Amino acid sequence: MIQLLRSALYVAVMFAAVVPWSFVVLGAAIFAKQKTRYKLCQMWTWLAVQLARKLCGIEWRVEGWERLPDGPGIVMSKHQSTWETLWLATYMPRRLSFTYKRELAYLPFFGWALHSLGMVSIDRSRGKDAFQQLVEKAPGHLADGWWITMFPEGTRTAPGEKRRYKSGGARLAVATGTPVIPIALDSGECWPRKSFRMKPGVITVVIGEPISPAGKSPEQMARAVEDWIEGQMRRIAPHRYAQGRADAPAAAAAPTGGA
16 A cells, blocks of 8 residues: 555656646747757656655666667667656667657647657658658757667567567668667566556666667568567566576676666
C-alpha cells in the first residue's frame, strides 16, 4: 500500500509540474535558442527521473558509457516503460530527436512544448511516404548535432516480451551512413507498462558498440541491431527467458553508476 501511495504521489507531482513547465518552454521559444529550450525540457525530465529515484526507489546502473560515439548516431533502444524516455533525454550527451506522430504536437501543453523543440515529426496518414519524411528531415538534425532516437519495436513491451522489430531505424542508418547506438534495458521490472505502480529496484542499462551500416543491407542492419539488443536482454534479465544465460553473450563492460 505504501508503494502504491508513493507511486500515486509521483504521478500527481509530475502532472502538476508539466503544465507550468510547458509554459516556461513555450515562453522561451520567443527569445531562446533551440538548445536552450531543450535544456529547459531536460530540467523537467531530470526532475522526473530523480523523483522516481527518491520517492519510488528506482535506481539504475549503466554499462558502456565509454562506447558512446563522438559523432552522429541513431539511438535504437529497448522500450519497456516511460522511464527510458525520461532517462535517455536527461543523460545522453547529445540532444535526442525522438521521432513522433505529428498529431502529438496538438496535445495541450506537453504537445505544444514538444513541437517547439523542433524534433522530427512524422505524418503517418501519408502511409508509405512516412519513411521518406524521416529520410528528408534526419540529415539536417544529424548535422546539427542531434541523435535520432527510435524504439524499433514501436511500443512498450513487457519484461521478457519481444515484438517484431520495425525496419525504419535500420533503413535510415543505411540511407544516411549513420551508425546505430543499440541500447538494452530492463526498466519494465521497476516501472511496468500500463501501470503507474512502481517498484523499487535497480534498472540495468547497457550501451553497445555503435553498429556501422557500411557494407550492410537494411535487412542485415536490422538483424544486427535486433540480435544485439535481444542477446543483451537475455543476459541482464535471464529469469525472463527460458534459455537463461546459455545463449547470452558475455558482458562487454563493467557497470558504472549513474545518479
